[in-house]
Amino acid sequence: xxxxxxxxxxxxxxxxxxxxxxxxxxxxxxxxxxxxxxxxxxxxxxxxxxxxxxxxxxxxxxxxxxxxxxxxxxxxxxxxxxxxxxxxxxxxxxxxxxxxxxxxxxxxxxxxxxxxxxxxxxxxxxxxxxxxxxxxxxxxxxxxxxxxxxxxxxxxxxxxxxxxxxxxxxxxxxxxxxxxxxxxxxxxxxxxxxxxxxxxxxxxxxxxxxxxxxxxxxxxxxxxxxxxxxxxxxxxxxxxxxxxxxxxxxxxxx
Amino acid sequence: xxxxxxxxxxxxxxxxxxxxxxxxxxxxxxxxxxxxxxxxxxxxxxxxxxxxxxxxxxxxxxxxxxxxxxxxxxxxxxxxxxxxxxxxxxxxxxxxxxxxxxxxxxxxxxxxxxxxxxxxxxxxxxxxxxxxxxxxxxxxxxxxxxxxxxxxxxxxxxxxxxxxxxxxxxxxxxxxxxxxxxxxxxxxxxxxxxxxxxxxxxxxxxxxxxxxxxxxxxxxxxxxxxxxxxxxxxxxxxxxxxxxxxxxxxxxxxxxxxxxxxxxxxxxxxxxxxxxxxxxxxxxxxxxxxxxxxxxxxxxx
Numbered sequence: 142x143x144x145x146x147x148x149x150x151x152x153x154x155x156x157x158x159x160x161x162x163x164x165x166x167x168x169x170x171x172x173x174x175x176x177x178x179x180x181x182x183x184x185x186x187x188x189x190x191x192x193x194x195x196x197x198x199x200x201x202x203x204x205x206x207x208x209x210x211x212x213x214x215x216x217x218x219x220x221x222x223x224x225x226x227x228x229x230x231x232x233x234x235x236x237x238x239x240x241x242x243x244x245x246x247x248x249x250x251x252x253x254x255x256x257x258x259x260x261x262x263x264x265x266x267x268x269x270x271x272x273x274x275x276x277x278x279x280x281x282x283x284x285x286x287x288x289x290x291x292x293x294x295x296x297x298x299x300x301x302x303x304x305x306x307x308x309x310x311x312x313x314x315x316x317x318x319x320x321x322x323x324x325x326x327x328x329x330x331x332x333x334x335x336x337x338x339x340x341x342x343x344x345x346x347x348x349x350x351x352x353x354x355x356x357x358x359x360x361x362x363x364x365x366x367x368x369x370x371x372x373x374x375x376x377x378x379x380x381x382x383x384x385x386x387x388x389x390x391x392x393x394x395x
Numbered sequence: 396x397x398x399x400x401x402x403x404x405x406x407x408x409x410x411x412x413x414x415x416x417x418x419x420x421x422x423x424x425x426x427x428x429x430x431x432x433x434x435x436x437x438x439x440x441x442x443x444x445x446x447x448x449x450x451x452x453x454x455x456x457x458x459x460x461x462x463x464x465x466x467x468x469x470x471x472x473x474x475x476x477x478x479x480x481x482x483x484x485x486x487x488x489x490x491x492x493x494x495x496x497x498x499x500x501x502x503x504x505x506x507x508x509x510x511x512x513x514x515x516x517x518x519x520x521x522x523x524x525x526x527x528x529x530x531x532x533x534x535x536x537x538x539x540x541x542x543x544x545x546x547x548x549x550x551x552x553x554x555x556x557x558x559x560x561x562x563x564x565x566x567x568x569x570x571x572x573x574x575x576x577x578x579x580x581x582x583x584x585x586x587x588x589x590x591x592x593x594x595x596x597x598x599x600x601x602x603x604x605x606x607x608x609x610x611x612x613x614x615x616x617x618x619x620x621x622x623x624x625x626x627x628x629x630x631x632x633x634x635x636x637x638x639x640x641x642x643x644x645x646x647x648x649x650x651x652x653x654x655x656x657x658x659x660x661x662x663x664x665x666x667x668x669x670x671x672x673x674x675x676x677x678x679x680x681x682x683x684x685x686x687x688x689x690x691x692x693x694x695x696x
Contacts, residue, residue: 146497150486150489150493153489157488157489157529158488220483220486221480221482222485222486223451224451225478225480225485226501227451228450228451228473228476228478229473229501230470230471230502230503393451394451394452395406
């Protein structure tokens with residue numbers, strides 16, 4: 142029940158903050174860029190709209206995940222609001238779960254709003270909502286949740302700058318590791334290749350949750366990968382959340 | 396109500412620097428129903444000891460023991476405790492009412508009783524007009540009042556306030572002290588830290604002094620005053636300005652027909668006899684004690 146209360150008021154607080162302005166601003170930018178780009182694209186305006194729409198949605202969702210994840214616990218400690226909460230009969234685990242749930246619902250709202258604008262754009266270009274695009278967007282939410290939990294975990298052990306740097310490195314590496322086998326000189330170094338394989342299994346492999354490229358080219362959409370990817374995302378997020386719970390329960394809020 | 400038992404807190408600052416001892420074997424307890432002031436200079440360890448009691452940070456050694464009156468488990472004890480942190484800055488986009496709802500829900504207070512009690516407290520604290528406004532529009536004093544409201548709205552048995560009077564104007568300080576007194580008279584245990592010794596002297600029956608992380612005194616304000624009382628007495632007489640006394644005095648002051656004389660205890664009766672014999676009117680005799688502030692500075696040094 143406490144998790145629900147924390148989630149509800151975290152969501153209230155975020156919805157009224159200035160972050161919400163990203164929706165009209167990004168929506169307008171998406172519309173403008175899509176309109177301009179499709180003018181220069183012969184025969185595939187829908188694909189351009191899909192590509193740009195998903196890119197804008199991804200950037201915005203990453204941005205919110207970075208902002209919220211790196212500040213979620215730190216801001217509570219700085220403003221001493223965390224003292225008001227954990228001095229009540231609320232476990233730290235319930236508090237963390239509530240904060241993540243509140244931000245998660247906010248991310249969902251953000252995706253739904255921007256996705257709505259994107260759909261309207263698609264409709265104006267003669268396109269529509271496809272299962273491939275829907276799947277890519279759903280996985281974007283899962284990817285953002287994983288990124289959020291990873292950032293929260295790092296933020297409890299490092300300062301803001303290091304949290305952002307580590308978060309960005311993990312995100313980039315988590316996508317780049319998928320294409321490492323395409324790099325010729327890596328194939329000449331088996332130990333490095335093995336290291337990357339281990340990395341792919343141990344550290345967050347964000348590429349497993351990214352179906353955006355497939356959504357743009359739906360003929361090759363790997364439907365058989367959807368379920369394992371969802372399982373990976375949920376289980377990995379749960380594992381990182383478990384670690385974050387361990388850390389927050391042992392953390393001294395001096 | 397709560398006992399700090401041999402609590403030590405050591406902060407590791409840097410690999411190459413030695414650790415800082417914030418609290419050194421501190422032991423004291425809060426009596427149920429008392430109003431206790433917590434005094435100490437900046438960095439004495441007051442806030443750290445409160446954070447340890449409330450479980451925000453762990454003690455390096457020692458432990459906190461809650462009375463069974465508060466509850467069988469730490470969770471139950473926390474449910475019956477209200478806390479106001481130092482210089483709080485609340486969620487800026489929530490309204491005062493929502494913030495109160497949030498804190499009330501976490502304390503497990505039913506919505507109907509919470510609303511009634513909040514309204515009463517908000518009126519007493521003079522923030523009832525602002526409950527529908529976002530907290531970012533509140534002044535510092537209003538935020539402090541809001542913090543006090545959410546600290547006591549769930550009717551806790553123990554109220555812990557960290558520097559509750561800082562940042563308030565004189566009227567606000569008076570109102571806050573009155574509220575703390577009112578809560579204490581309802582049988583709640585109130586424990587608050589402050590730098591202002593006169594606030595403790597004015598409102599508290601017990602006091603805890605911390606000095607550089609060590610306990611300097613813990614006990615009744617009256618006990619402390621008595622312990623540091625001098626063996627001197629103040630004798631107040633109505634007499635003419637040219638009256639003179641044979642009894643040795645420490646000091647004498649005449650103003651508007653009244654003599655105020657300070658004498659050692661050994662000369663007190665002699666002075667009274669001499670004055671009455673000379674036809675002076677005896678207006679009063681009282682012990683000449685040091686103020687709590689003087690005692691505090693004495694303990695500090």
